[in-house]
Amino acid sequence: MNYLALDIGGTKTSAALFTGEGVLLETSFKTAATETEKGEEAVYETARALVQAALDSAEGGARGIGVGSPGPLNREHGIILHAPLMGWRNFPIVQRLAADFKLPVRLDNDGNLGALAEGRAGVAKAVPNLVYITVSTGCGGGIIADGKLYHGAHDSAGEIGHFSIDPQGPPCPCGSHGCFELYASGTALLDKMRLDMKAGKQSLVFKLAAFQPEKLSGRLLDQAAAAGDEYALSLYQQEGFYLGAGLANVFNMLDPEVIVLGGGITKGRHFFHDKMMETLAERCLRKPAEDAVRYSVLNDRVVLYGAYFLIKEAMENI
Numbered sequence: 384m385n386y387l388a389l390d391i392g393g394t395k396t397s398a399a400l401f402t403g404e405g406v407l408l409e410t411s412f413k414t415a416a417t418e419t420e421k422g423e424e425a426v427y428e429t430a431r432a433l434v435q436a437a438l439d440s441a442e443g444g445a446r447g448i449g450v451g452s453p454g455p456l457n458r459e460h461g462i463i464l465h466a467p468l469m470g471w472r473n474f475p476i477v478q479r480l481a482a483d484f485k486l487p488v489r490l491d492n493d494g495n496l497g498a499l500a501e502g503r504a505g506v507a508k509a510v511p512n513l514v515y516i517t518v519s520t521g522c523g524g525g526i527i528a529d530g531k532l533y534h535g536a537h538d539s540a541g542e543i544g545h546f547s548i549d550p551q552g553p554p555c556p557c558g559s560h561g562c563f564e565l566y567a568s569g570t571a572l573l574d575k576m577r578l579d580m581k582a583g584k585q586s587l588v589f590k591l592a593a594f595q596p597e598k599l600s601g602r603l604l605d606q607a608a609a610a611g612d613e614y615a616l617s618l619y620q621q622e623g624f625y626l627g628a629g630l631a632n633v634f635n636m637l638d639p640e641v642i643v644l645g646g647g648i649t650k651g652r653h654f655f656h657d658k659m660m661e662t663l664a665e666r667c668l669r670k671p672a673e674d675a676v677r678y679s680v681l682n683d684r685v686v687l688y689g690a691y692f693l694i695k696e697a698m699e700n701i
């Protein structure tokens with residue numbers, strides 16, 4: 384029997400069926416814009432319709448539904464507590480889906496499900512201790528310890544984005560200062576490019592963006608770096624340094640075999656990987672192995688895969 388996976392993201396919502404052997408049924412894959420500006424009921428209705436469409440695409444229904452969403456959330460009560468990106472506050476997603484589809488439903492946050500997916504089917508398959516970090520708009524993460532998701536006391540573990548790497552750094556919306564994501568996220572890279580362009584620095588990336596701040600992107604930065612642009616390459620060196628400084632905290636604290644990096648920034652890995660590994664070697668008590676940092680291969684579908692493993696393993700344990 385199949386399982387239904389649902390990924391409610393800030394920009395896209397997707398649903399798909401997986402077989403009991405973990406194969407995603409391509410014809411069941413349904414996706415749509417989340418359209419958060421329309422409010423929580425509209426976002427839910429989009430999700431519900433995608434689940435229905437995925438279920439209708441194959442015979443036999445599903446044994447249960449696994450759901451991934453941005454946190455924070457309360458897994459026990461199945462509630463998305465406060466997802467400002469989606470305009471949700473205390474939304475009882477598990478209860479609503481269970482009532483609409485008469486199926487068991489399990490919920491976890493996208494960072495945790497990324498870790499679960501990579502540890503079960505991705506680049507860290509069967510690795511008992513791993514940390515997944517997504518570097519995109521912000522930096523989220525999840526921890527697998529001894530083969531199991533580590534949630535912490537209040538479902539709040541894995542918030543690598545808010546490890547402070549400079550206590551006297553700029554203020555972060557979370558209340559702290561100098562958080563990792565203020566330096567290493569895609570947003571941080573874009574902000575830096577915008578400031579430098581305004582300040583009159585010279586780079587191919589600014590020319591490619593026709594000197595319009597809103598046109599700057601990671602894609603153009605890659606293009607400039609590939610052409611040997613000095614500024615673009617130096618930005619990636621800096622990215623490698625900050626990633627190394629942040630990941631060193633994770634290695635020192637949790638001693639995982641592997642850290643898996645996901646998110647848009649990993650497309651530029653060729654330009655920052657060496658600097659990141661060099662910084663890690665300098666800052667880790669125990670020098671990480673050459674292949675201790677790996678890059679997600681599940682990419683856009685990592686949360687769907689995680690949602691599948693979440694519901695499948697929950698059903699097997701009932």
Ligand SMILES: [Zn+2]
Nearest residue numbers: 545555557562
């Ligand atoms: Zn913070």
